[in-house]
Amino acid sequence: MPQKLIDTHAHLCDPVFDADRSLVIERARNVGVDKIVIVSENMADARRNLALARIHPELFPAAGLYPTHLDVTAADEMVAFIKKEHTRLVAIGEVGLDFWAVREPEEKEIQKQIFCRFIDLSLKLDLPLNVHSRSAGRHAVAFLLEKGAKRLQMHAFDGKFGAAMPAVEAGFFFSIPPSIVRSRQKQKLVKQLPLSCLLVETDSPVLGPNTGTRNEPVNAVVSLEMIAQIKSLQPQAVAEAVLENTRQLYGKDLF
Numbered sequence: 001m002p003q004k005l006i007d008t009h010a011h012l013c014d015p016v017f018d019a020d021r022s023l024v025i026e027r028a029r030n031v032g033v034d035k036i037v038i039v040s041e042n043m044a045d046a047r048r049n050l051a052l053a054r055i056h057p058e059l060f061p062a063a064g065l066y067p068t069h070l071d072v073t074a075a076d077e078m079v080a081f082i083k084k085e086h087t088r089l090v091a092i093g094e095v096g097l098d099f100w101a102v103r104e105p106e107e108k109e110i111q112k113q114i115f116c117r118f119i120d121l122s123l124k125l126d127l128p129l130n131v132h133s134r135s136a137g138r139h140a141v142a143f144l145l146e147k148g149a150k151r152l153q154m155h156a157f158d159g160k161f162g163a164a165m166p167a168v169e170a171g172f173f174f175s176i177p178p179s180i181v182r183s184r185q186k187q188k189l190v191k192q193l194p195l196s197c198l199l200v201e202t203d204s205p206v207l208g209p210n211t212g213t214r215n216e217p218v219n220a221v222v223s224l225e226m227i228a229q230i231k232s233l234q235p236q237a238v239a240e241a242v243l244e245n246t247r248q249l250y251g252k253d254l255f
């Protein structure tokens with residue numbers, strides 16, 4: 001029996017999966033990745049995720065607005081959608097801060113305002129936040145702490161351990177994508193982060209073990225094995241810990 005793993009961040013609504021989505025889900029299930037949190041970047045994704053979750057019981061939908069969408073009207077619409085559909089959603093995401101793509105101070109301010117609305121919503125609805133932060137690790141963590149955010153997943157965190165530490169102390173979780181096999185930064189981060197704050201994800205179709213190849217939820221196993229190797233632990237022990245962490249964040253009734 002393979003270990004049981006949950007891919008906590010994937011974009012399975014992406015059209016690159018249209019031709020073979022069922023096979024992709026089956027391949028993942030065959031290695032024990034039998035549940036997948038599917039995040040959204042916009043309203044079309046969010047609607048699609050709900051529809052996909054009705055067809056595939058392995059998929060658990062999240063709704064959010066990708067941080068490079070500096071569109072307050074789109075944010076209003078997404079907030080209304082999440083309020084309306086919250087009982088069918090397992091998380092708000094992906095949302096966050098991206099200071100790599102957004103560099104102008106006024107634009108960063110809009111990005112923060114939109115992020116702020118999703119943080120408030122997460123607290124109000126008691127839903128986990130699935131957070132993207134790029135070149136903004138320290139800012140994102142400080143902002144989340146300032147706002148009193150509680151149920152937190154930092155996805156594919158690109159900062160250093162120093163930037164992550166206040167988040168670890170606050171009980172936030174960090175999800176590790178398969179691209180860790182080719183990222184010194186992520187390997188270093190995992191070495192320093194306690195196992196008790198780690199989750200696995202794939203960010204499919206990107207962040208796979210090889211650049212330029214479509215990533216799939218089956219590769220959550222690659223993340224698991226790399227964490228085990230870095231921490232000199234048995235993959236099974238890591239799988240158990242990661243599952244427990246995932247249940248702590250998302251709820252024991254769900255996973």
Ligand SMILES: [Zn+2]
Nearest residue numbers: 009039094203
């Ligand atoms: Zn993503």
